[in-house]
Amino acid sequence: MSDSAAPRWALLLVLCGAIFLEGIDIGMLNVALPPIRTELGLTTGELQWVMSAYVLGYGGFMLLGGRAADLFGRRRMFLVPLAVFLVFSGLGGLAADGRLLIAARFVTGVCAAFMAPAGLSIITTSFPAGPRRDRALLVYSGTAGGGFSIGLVAGGLLTAVDWRWVFFAPVAPALLVLLAALPLVPGDPVTRRPRRRVDVAGAITVTGAVLLMVLTVEEAAHVPVLRTGGTLTAALALLAAFIAIERRTSSPLVRLGVLGSRPLVRANVMGLLFTAGFFGFQFIAVLYLQEFRGWSAVRTSCALLAMGADAVLAPALTPRLVRRFGHARVIVAGLVLAVLGYALFLPVGADWTYPAMFPSMLLVGVAFALVYGPLTIVATDGIAPAEQGLAGGLLYTSFQFGAAFGLAAVTAVTTAVADAGSPPGTQLDAYRAGLVVPTAAVVLASLVGVWGLRGRRTGHGAAAGRGVTGRGVARQCVTGACEVPRSGSVEVEQAAPNGR
Numbered sequence: 187m188s189d190s191a192a193p194r195w196a197l198l199l200v201l202c203g204a205i206f207l208e209g210i211d212i213g214m215l216n217v218a219l220p221p222i223r224t225e226l227g228l229t230t231g232e233l234q235w236v237m238s239a240y241v242l243g244y245g246g247f248m249l250l251g252g253r254a255a256d257l258f259g260r261r262r263m264f265l266v267p268l269a270v271f272l273v274f275s276g277l278g279g280l281a282a283d284g285r286l287l288i289a290a291r292f293v294t295g296v297c298a299a300f301m302a303p304a305g306l307s308i309i310t311t312s313f314p315a316g317p318r319r320d321r322a323l324l325v326y327s328g329t330a331g332g333g334f335s336i337g338l339v340a341g342g343l344l345t346a347v348d349w350r351w352v353f354f355a356p357v358a359p360a361l362l363v364l365l366a367a368l369p370l371v372p373g374d375p376v377t378r379r380p381r382r383r384v385d386v387a388g389a390i391t392v393t394g395a396v397l398l399m400v401l402t403v404e405e406a407a408h409v410p411v412l413r414t415g416g417t418l419t420a421a422l423a424l425l426a427a428f429i430a431i432e433r434r435t436s437s438p439l440v441r442l443g444v445l446g447s448r449p450l451v452r453a454n455v456m457g458l459l460f461t462a463g464f465f466g467f468q469f470i471a472v473l474y475l476q477e478f479r480g481w482s483a484v485r486t487s488c489a490l491l492a493m494g495a496d497a498v499l500a501p502a503l504t505p506r507l508v509r510r511f512g513h514a515r516v517i518v519a520g521l522v523l524a525v526l527g528y529a530l531f532l533p534v535g536a537d538w539t540y541p542a543m544f545p546s547m548l549l550v551g552v553a554f555a556l557v558y559g560p561l562t563i564v565a566t567d568g569i570a571p572a573e574q575g576l577a578g579g580l581l582y583t584s585f586q587f588g589a590a591f592g593l594a595a596v597t598a599v600t601t602a603v604a605d606a607g608s609p610p611g612t613q614l615d616a617y618r619a620g621l622v623v624p625t626a627a628v629v630l631a632s633l634v635g636v637w638g639l640r641g642r643r644t645g646h647g648a649a650a651g652r653g654v655t656g657r658g659v660a661r662q663c664v665t666g667a668c669e670v671p672r673s674g675s676v677e678v679e680q681a682a683p684n685g686r
Contacts, residue, residue, distance in 0.1 A: 194313060194318075194322075196370055197308070197312060197370045197371065197372070198309065198313075198322050198325060198326065200366050200367045200370050200371065201264075201305045201308060201309060201326060201367075201371075202325060202326055202329040203363040203366070204264070204268055204305055205305055205329055205330040205333065206329045206330065206332065206333035207271075207356050207360050207363065208271075208301065208302060208330065209329070209330045209331065209332070209333025209334040209335075209336075210333040210334065210337035210356065211333075211337065211356055212240070212334055212337060213333065213334040213335065213336065213337020213340070213341060214337040214338075214340055214341030214344065214355070215237070215240075215337075215341065215352060216338060216341060216468070216472065217338060217341040217342045217345055217472070217476075217483045217486060217487055218345045218352045218483070219236065219237070220476070220483070221345055221349040222236065222287070225349070226281070226282075226283060226284050226287070227284075228284045232284045232288070233284075235284075235288050236284070236287055236291055237291075239288045239291040239292040240292065240294060240295035241295065241586060241589060241590050242292060242295065242401060243291070243292040243293065243294065243295025243296040243297075243298070243299060244295035244296070244298050244582075244586050245295075245299075245400040245587060245590065246296075246299070246393055246396045246397035246400055247296045247299035247300065247393055247397075248299045248302075248303065248579050248582050248583040248586060249392055249439075249440060249576075249580065249583055250299070250300075250392065250393050250439070250579075251263070251267075251299040251300035251301075251302070251303055251575075251579055252303035252576050252577070252578050252579015252582070252583075253389075253439050253440060253575060253579060254300060254304075254575070255300070255303055255307050255574075255575030255578075255579075256307070256572055256574070256576060259373075260307050260308045260311070260371075260575065261371045261372065261373055261374055262374075263300050263575075264301055264304040264305055264308060264367070264371060265364065265367060265368070265371065266300075267297040267300040267301040267304070268301055268360065268363065268364050268367065269364055270293065270297045271294055271298065271360065272356075272357055272360040272361055274290045274293045274297065275290075275294055275353055275356050275357055276353060276354060276357045277290045277353075278290040278291060278294070278353035279350040279351070279353030279354040280350075290353075299582075302330075302578070302582050303575050303578035303579040303582055304575065305326070306323075306326065306562065306566070306574070306575075307574035307575040307578055308371065308372070309322050309323060309326055310323070310566050310571075310578075311571050311574060312372060317505075317509065320505065320508060320509075320563055323559060323563050323566070324501060324560070324563070325501040325505075325559075326559075327500065327558050327559035327561075328496060328497065328499070328500020328501045328504065328555060328558070329497075329500070329501070330558070331496040331500060331554050331555070331558050331559075332494060332497025332498075332500065333497075335490070335491075335494030335495075335496060335497055335554075336494050338468075338487050338490045338491075338493070338494070339487040339488065339490065339491050339494065340355070340487075341483070341487060342482075342483040342484040342485075342486060342487025342488070343484060343487065345483045345484075346482075346484050385431070385432075385435055385437055385439040387431050387435075388431045388432055388435065388439035388440065391424045391425075391427045391431060392424075392425075392439065392440065394421075394424045395421050395422075395425040395428055396583065398417050398418070398420050398421035398424065399418070399421040399425075400586065400587065400590050402414050402418045402421060403587070403590040403594045405417070440576060441576070444569065444573055444576060444577065444580075447568065447569065448638075449564045449565070449567060449568065450564075450565050450577060450580065450581075452564070452634060452635075452638050453561045453562075453564040453565035453581060454580055454581055454584040455631070456557075456561060456634050456635055457565075457585050457588060458584040458585070458588035458591070459588060459627045459628060459630050459631035459634070460521065460524065460557055460558075460561075460627075460628060460631050461584075461585045461586075461588030461589050461592065462589070462591045462592030462595070462624065462627040463524060463528065463592060463623075463624035463625070463627040463628040463631070464524070464550065464554065464588075464589075464592070464624070465588070465589040465592040465593055466592035466593060466595065466620070466623050466627070467527075467528055467531070467621070468490070468493070469592075469593055469596055469597075470596060470617050470620050470624075471490065471531075471543075471547075472486060472490075473600075473617065474617050475489055478536075478610070478613055478617070490547060491547075492544055492547035492548045493547050493550050493551040494551060495548060495551030495555065496551050496555035496558070499551075499552060499555035500554075500555040500558070500559050503555065504516065504555055504556060504559055504560070507556070508563075513560040513563055514564070514635065514638055516556050516560050517560045517561060517564070518635040518639060520552070520553040520555070520556025520557035520560075521553065521557060521628055521631050521632040521635055522632055523549050523552055523553040523556065524549065524550060524553035524557070524628045525629055525632060526549055527545070527546045527547075527548075527549030527550040527553060528546070528550070528621060528625040528628065529625055530545055530546045531543070531621055532618060532625065533618070534614065534618060534621070535614070536611075561581065562578075562581060565577055565581040566578060566581075588627075592623065592624065592627065595623045596620045596623045596624070597620075599616075599620045599622070599623055600616040600617065600619065600620040602619075603619045603620075604616035
């Protein structure tokens with residue numbers, strides 16, 4: 187790629203277009219579920235699988251997708267899944283029964299699992315380390331969040347016409363993005379090193395383990411405990427087998443030593459808890475507005491529009507705050523705002539007006555802008571170029587697990603308190619009880635963030651708290667020791683001599 191800035195930012199625009207479509211695809215479907223059930227005659231369990239199939243495909247194949255970008259080329263792993271994503275999104279709109287729609291959603295999720303980490307790693311390897319890369323990552327992540335938020339509104343408008351347009355609408359923009367990406371996405375560098383052996387056993391066991399764990403979480407609220415216990419046991423057995431394989435193979439799919447990066451681990455924990463809160467809150471808000479208050483899909487979408495504040499704030503405000511205060515402080519501030527937003531919604535009443543709900547919606551949108559993008563920077567900072575796809579895959583896997591855990595936990599709590607046929611007062615009690623889940627999840631995430639800040643001040647002094655940008659600090663990875671200088675901390679990551 188040319189050294190000039192213009193091609194890089196044109197590339198970023200294309201990558202943002204793809205991740206925006208992925209985000210809007212999820213958001214639009216949320217408010218289209220009731221008419222889908224009515225026309226296709228789906229049971230509650232089948233309707234749940236319209237959502238769960240995507241989460242299974244996305245979360246189950248994310249680690250494999252992230253590593254595939256490193257092993258087989260980022261360009262290939264971005265363009266091919268984008269093309270398949272385009273096709274199966276359209277097929278979802280042609281579905282005449284629930285099984286075809288569920289299958290199309292699963293394949294779409296798998297495509298996103300390969301496309302999203304490939305796009306992230308293209309950015310981290312195309313933009314030089316420092317403020318420009320940070321801004322690019324913040325714009326990319328903010329676009330993904332903005333796509334989801336805007337999808338909530340667009341889904342309501344399209345559903346008012348016909349729910350099938352929720353699937354047809356992304357096809358033409360996806361085709362344009364694909365055509366624009368062909369000349370802009372750089373080819374992968376050709377190396378003279380011997381071709382690495384593909385870790386097939388590791389790929390099978392980790393994908394199977396993640397699929398079963400996501401399935402366990404998705405089914406936890408509505409299937410017998412014995413069945414979920416068996417699924418979880420099988421998942422843990424596959425995970426143990428995967429770890430054993432990775433410790434012994436010379437070409438691991440996931441180098442276990444990468445988990446020695448404390449910033450990466452913290453980012454994954456906070457990402458899981460934050461998305462658990464975000465999706466859990468949104469689920470309750472939609473139930474309250476549509477099922478309890480009887481609002482239409484369009485009116486509900488407009489009510490959720492304030493949550494789309496991240497689409498504007500993420501690229502415009504977040505980079506400035508990161509430069510001024512450092513990634514870690516911005517993340518913690520966002521988490522605190524999320525806690526406040528959820529807490530304000532806890533006393534939700536039977537006749538709340540929109541002005542009473544608006545502060546929570548706005549705070550949650552601002553929190554997303556402050557947390558989501560900086561987490562991607564922290565998770566990929568200091569990671570070797572050959573493992574950028576892996577780092578992105580780990581983070582996006584945590585995001586998907588968080589969404590699954592949040593939805594399952596909120597569903598379990600609300601169902602335990604009341605079902606759909608319960609009196610209005612009992613339903614309100616169920617919503618209030620369910621809101622404790624996102625609030626508690628983000629409180630825990632805040633504690634993790636504060637703990638990270640405290641550790642940096644103790645171990646590295648005030649300079650770390652200001653967000654070191656890497657100037658004047660050498661990064662040495664030749665002998666296995668790498669310094670991580672830009673995510674608000676300077677930490678030494680020590681790899682084992684054999685690379686694991």
